[in-house]
Amino acid sequence: MKTNLEGITNKLKDNNIRLSHQRLKVLEYLDRHRIHPTVEQIYHGLNEEIPTLSKTTIYNTLNKLIEAGLVKVITIEDNEARYDINTDFHGHFKCRTCEKGLDGFRIYTRDMYFSGICPRCSEQEKCKDS
Amino acid sequence: MKTNLEGITNKLKDNNIRLSHQRLKVLEYLDRHRIHPTVEQIYHGLNEEIPTLSKTTIYNTLNKLIEAGLVKVITIEDNEARYDINTDFHGHFKCRTCEKGLDGFRIYTRDMYFSGICPRCSEQEKCKDS
């Protein structure tokens, strides 16, 4: 379950993303707080350590990481993006009452989301390649 | 697959939601366009028929319907809510290239979302009942 931060910094280099102090701290935060934090949560969580850190930088960093495939964005309900450093296949559970939770749920709604390439675009891609 | 609109209007009555012209048209739109439309899409789709319809009313209507459990909200990516009249369990597929699609996907990301009641809240509920 633990992500190798060293591995991540290597991936940054591979993607030509410069390793700044701010970016490392955002990554560390995501690694230590596996609760799909919002930008607001990251901002407040890092505020003590880096009082000058701006939300713009957090947004910039997260968007860079998403682009590189190192972070996933989740925006179920609340029109507020949540960020997840774990890009493996896993489920997301949310309690309707306390808004937290993990196991032993009484399930009311179930949603599955798949993203990929549809047959038509797949076909066009093939034509382009050959 | 076809939802009974008469059944829906009955459900509105059951939930003490008044049946206005605007609400019926929004419901009809959702029933006829099973593509998880955005507020923008509903707005433009109904603009010709009801030029005076405001987005506020669409938001009000959708929130009432969500509250009554007749419509589900989906907000994967794009920070823009999408609305679904089909509240049964079903998957959502999205093509990364053309943004459409259904079957024959090459899957890149998979996400499952469950909402319900966690054990602690479940326990507290039991105590309240007895």
Next chain:
DNA sequence: GTTCCTGCAAAAGCTTTGCAGAAGA
């Protein structure tokens, strides 16, 4: 007649953009 709904205008909240100075390579 009472209650709830509509829709305009304005506000609120999340996210992006422009840009000048700073930092990384």
Next chain:
DNA sequence: TCTTCTGCAAAGCTTTTGCAGGAAC
């Protein structure tokens, strides 16, 4: 040195709120 990053201020979007007139029951 050259490129990229940071962070402030402002703008852009979606969504919500306040409220007066109107419609539903």
